[in-house]
Amino acid sequence: MKRIFVDEERCLGCRSCEIACAIKHSHSNKLEKAIREQPLPISRIRVRKDENNAIPLQCRHCPEPSCVYACIAGGIRKDEKTGLVVFEEKKCVRCYSCVMVCPFAVIKLGKEEQPAVKCDLCQEEEIPPCVRACPTGALFFGEAEEFQELMEKRRKRGEKDALLNTG
Amino acid sequence: MHYLILGNCAAGLNGIEGIRSLDKKGEITLISAESYPAYARCLITNFLIGTHSEEDLYLREKDFYQKNGVKVLPGKKAVRIFPKEKKVETEEGKKIPYDALLIATGASPKALMVKGEEKKGVFGFRTLEDAKQILKRAEKAEKALVFGGGLIGLKAGYALKKKGLAVEVIVKSPRVLSRVVEENSSRLIAKWLQEKGIKIRTGLAAREILGDKEMSGVLLDNGEEVKAQIAIVGKGVSPNLSFTEGSGINTHWGIVADNYLRTNFQEIFVAGDVAETKDLVTGERTINALWLAAQEQGKTAGINMAGGEKAYPGSIGANAAEFFGLPFISMGCLQARNGEIIRERKEEKKFIYRRLVFKEGRLIGAVLVGKVEAAGIYMALIRKKERVENLMDELLEGWIDYGKFEKILEGENGFRETVTPDGRLIKLP
Numbered sequence: 001m002k003r004i005f006v007d008e009e010r011c012l013g014c015r016s017c018e019i020a021c022a023i024k025h026s027h028s029n030k031l032e033k034a035i036r037e038q039p040l041p042i043s044r045i046r047v048r049k050d051e052n053n054a055i056p057l058q059c060r061h062c063p064e065p066s067c068v069y070a071c072i073a074g075g076i077r078k079d080e081k082t083g084l085v086v087f088e089e090k091k092c093v094r095c096y097s098c099v100m101v102c103p104f105a106v107i108k109l110g111k112e113e114q115p116a117v118k119c120d121l122c123q124e125e126e127i128p129p130c131v132r133a134c135p136t137g138a139l140f141f142g143e144a145e146e147f148q149e150l151m152e153k154r155r156k157r158g159e160k161d162a163l164l165n166t167g
Numbered sequence: 168m169h170y171l172i173l174g175n176c177a178a179g180l181n182g183i184e185g186i187r188s189l190d191k192k193g194e195i196t197l198i199s200a201e202s203y204p205a206y207a208r209c210l211i212t213n214f215l216i217g218t219h220s221e222e223d224l225y226l227r228e229k230d231f232y233q234k235n236g237v238k239v240l241p242g243k244k245a246v247r248i249f250p251k252e253k254k255v256e257t258e259e260g261k262k263i264p265y266d267a268l269l270i271a272t273g274a275s276p277k278a279l280m281v282k283g284e285e286k287k288g289v290f291g292f293r294t295l296e297d298a299k300q301i302l303k304r305a306e307k308a309e310k311a312l313v314f315g316g317g318l319i320g321l322k323a324g325y326a327l328k329k330k331g332l333a334v335e336v337i338v339k340s341p342r343v344l345s346r347v348v349e350e351n352s353s354r355l356i357a358k359w360l361q362e363k364g365i366k367i368r369t370g371l372a373a374r375e376i377l378g379d380k381e382m383s384g385v386l387l388d389n390g391e392e393v394k395a396q397i398a399i400v401g402k403g404v405s406p407n408l409s410f411t412e413g414s415g416i417n418t419h420w421g422i423v424a425d426n427y428l429r430t431n432f433q434e435i436f437v438a439g440d441v442a443e444t445k446d447l448v449t450g451e452r453t454i455n456a457l458w459l460a461a462q463e464q465g466k467t468a469g470i471n472m473a474g475g476e477k478a479y480p481g482s483i484g485a486n487a488a489e490f491f492g493l494p495f496i497s498m499g500c501l502q503a504r505n506g507e508i509i510r511e512r513k514e515e516k517k518f519i520y521r522r523l524v525f526k527e528g529r530l531i532g533a534v535l536v537g538k539v540e541a542a543g544i545y546m547a548l549i550r551k552k553e554r555v556e557n558l559m560d561e562l563l564e565g566w567i568d569y570g571k572f573e574k575i576l577e578g579e580n581g582f583r584e585t586v587t588p589d590g591r592l593i594k595l596p
Contacts, residue, residue, distance in 0.1 A: 070462075073209075074226035095488060095489065099487065100546060104544075105544050
């Protein structure tokens with residue numbers, strides 16, 4: 001299945017992905033309007049960072065997701081065909097059980113009546129907006145093998161650069 | 168192959184799916200004490216509040232049983248098991264043979280054990296039928312008393328408060344949620360509930376339910392009479408296992424399960440609120456009667472019934488809930504008894520509290536009130552039993568540096584399919 005992969009070395013922690021995601025999940029799909037929406041649209045991706053590291057995290061669509069077992073409303077399922085972990089938002093009763101078990105802490109609850117939300121991999125988009133928005137190529141959307149190839153290329157290039165620098 | 172499943176809730180339902188993940192053909196028969204399709208038991212609160220209809224509670228599509236080739240016997244109960252004959256006897260004396268049996272009969276509310284308990288108006292809070300009866304009576308009731316300050320009692324009280332009734336929670340112990348959270352969280356949550364109009368009285372119990380056929384009030388053990396038209400009994404549950412008597416099936420707190428959810432009989436499995444499993448944190452045998460545990464156990468047992476070999480890692484006592492917009496999550500051991508280290512952070516005015524419990528360098532328990540987002544990371548650390556002695560303060564601050572956690576979370580559910588420092592791509596499972 002196509003997924004979002006992260007090359008953390010490249011993540012600067014600029015949060016462009018968060019903004020793109022929030023806009024995508026707003027009513028207006030436009031930044032200038034989205035920032036005035038009530039409730040504010042919620043980004044499904046979150047950049048965790050400190051002085052040295054940054055990593056964007058979102059639902060990993062786990063092979064055996066704990067959230068599916070935890071949901072007391074039967075609102076989360078693992079789609080066998082697509083591999084997606086699917087949230088049926090209208091079923092959410094805000095019990096926080098999914099939050100309790102998600103090892104990446106990537107499920108978010110807004111205020112009051114809003115359902116829990118998480119990354120849905122933007123099914124109707126060819127490439128998810130968070131990936132498109134990333135200015136450094138830290139986010140990649142595709143199959144695991146494709147990502148591996150890309151990483152190998154990047155690593156070789158990195159080695160070459162390193163050699164040049166020392167040379 | 169004939170699979171027989173006793174029980175049609177979280178464990179039974181997942182049992183079906185577990186079996187079908189490996190065996191598409193074998194016959195499945197399911198005996199259900201209730202006559203509804205499997206429904207979200209925890210959501211009877213929402214049904215009572217009125218945000219959810221009966222259909223909203225159904226966990227699967229209408230044709231689920233048919234699609235999965237499951238023959239359902241609704242409104243039936245198993246009364247005896249004959250492991251040697253591989254048969255289960257139902258109430259009307261019918262013997263049903265099986266090749267593999269899943270016991271997922273759940274639990275029932277404990278009684279108050281006081282005079283007058285049979286009167287109309289006294290309810291457990293466990294089934295959709297309970298909720299329907301309470302709903303009917305709530306229409307003309309003004310006040311409800313809840314006996315027991317556990318999650319079930321508080322949820323029922325919360326729902327009735329939302330319906331406009333006056334609600335008093337009567338707890339024998341000195342605090343609410345005494346089995347769910349520790350003192351600080353308990354006090355904070357109780358304060359919040361009281362501010363929202365739910366009265367909480369501790370150190371009291373019912374002595375007698377008053378009234379004729381219908382209850383009109385309750386006599387408390389301090390001699391006080393309280394007028395009320397509804398009493399909810401939330402004194403915990405006990406596993407439904409009376410039908411195993413004389414069968415030779417090993418029982419203790421519940422029906423004893425091994426690491427594969429097997430009983431002491433090769434072809435009899437157990438899952439859900441009736442199953443006694445190993446607690447992941449304490450290592451002791453216990454019943455963690457929780458939705459999460461029931462679903463995972465049901466699925467695992469189903470897979471093993473169909474010839475799979477899936478180990479169940481053990482259950483963990485963990486709860487999550489939200490009342491009037493205040494969420495809280497608790498998991499594992501919360502008390503310092505024997506050399507545990509406690510780290511906590513309080514912002515009482517904001518109704519925020521966080522407590523982490525460490526033992527021998529490992530996280531063994533956590534409770535979060537108000538701000539709960541990071542809970543799942545704590546859960547992962549508890550489950551993986553990783554040493555985190557150098558990270559105790561960072562963990563408490565809710566500041567999770569994934570750089571440091573890389574080694575800890577690596578491999579957890581496919582995390583780090585990104586490339587590790589040595590250029591290795593962690594394989595997708």
